[in-house]
């Protein structure tokens with residue numbers, strides 16, 4: 497009789513988004529005349545920019561003729577895309593990252609879930625709390641997290657680094673030394689970030705303690721402040737301790753198109769074993785390349801026209817973020833994030849739990865958001881609204897909230 501990977505059985509059900517969907521469905525059924533506005537979504541809504549559509553069409557046409565047809569893509573990505581990434585995302589920002597250190601993929605969710613497999617089974621992971629759930633769940637599946645405690649909502653072998661308004665949403669160095677440290681800045685779900693100096697301190701900490709940092713920079717395009725690093729490689733010494741994960745989903749609307757990349761520097765070594773070589777081996781064995789058509793679309797993200805159009809798209813969402821932030825503040829809420837990220841993290845009023853506030857907002861304002869407690873125990877008492885809706889809906893939602 498076969499056996500199953502028992503680690504999967506340890507995972508608690510993922511109730512957050514299914515519970516939200518059920519509650520919203522029940523409300524709309526009971527109140528068919530009320531128009532519900534959804535500011536809970538973590539997905540973009542604007543269409544792909546014209547420069548990207550043009551690149552897609554052109555690449556599709558190339559597939560129609562034997563002379564220009566492309567089959568399997570190189571495992572690690574086409575040079576035209578890896579060169580564009582190295583040039584625009586790194587060299588132009590003063591980071592010494594070469595095309596060879598870039599691994600093109602189908603997105604940052606898969607990369608952030610897969611990267612753990614090159615590390616030892618006994619490694620201790622550290623995550624911020626609240627957190628993007630993929631980092632923890634992928635390590636649970638690999639058997640690295642110990643047991644789940646339903647009361648504390650914590651795993652016995654995971655090191656949690658609370659991020660709350662008390663510490664300005666900047667994680668403190670944990671008392672136990674982690675092997676793998678997951679950081680995501682600007683952050684989902686809190687919409688907050690840390691300064692370049694604070695990130696440098698994490699790089700120094702990792703180098704000193706022999707830890708590796710897995711740095712998720714999916715929201716890099718939303719950074720508006722000067723003292724925030726766009727890449728961890730802006731920090732001195734990051735090439736010997738950090739892997740960076742990037743995505744085309746939030747900066748260019750590729751959530752349904754699928755494209756991302758991971759940077760593993762040549763200098764990143766454990767003893768004398770190269771992590772770059774290990775990730776190349778893993779990628780070559782388990783991944784057969786991102787589609788040619790999609791990589792051409794990714795290349796267009798870095799064209800002058802593409803860049804200008806995407807700047808506008810990001811500005812559109814950030815105008816929504818500003819509308820939410822200012823609207824909530826005017827209504828007396830304590831609000832965080834929304835300056836370098838398309839997420840607003842608010843403190844629930846009058847000591848309400850995150851779910852109490854969800855029900856209150858749905859029933860009284862017919863607005864849907866995401867309870868902070870769904871992202872980890874330190875998210876209790878907080879609530880996430882996203883800037884990914886339409887401007888009109890965002891304005892309407894805030895008018896309703898202000899009228900409460």
Ligand SMILES: *Cc1c(COP(=O)(O)O)cnc(C)c1O
Nearest residue numbers: 603604605628684714743745756
């Ligand atoms: C949206 C998001 C990603 C990107 O995922 P893709 O698979 O590239 O669409 C990665 N990390 C975080 C924290 C995100 O919110």
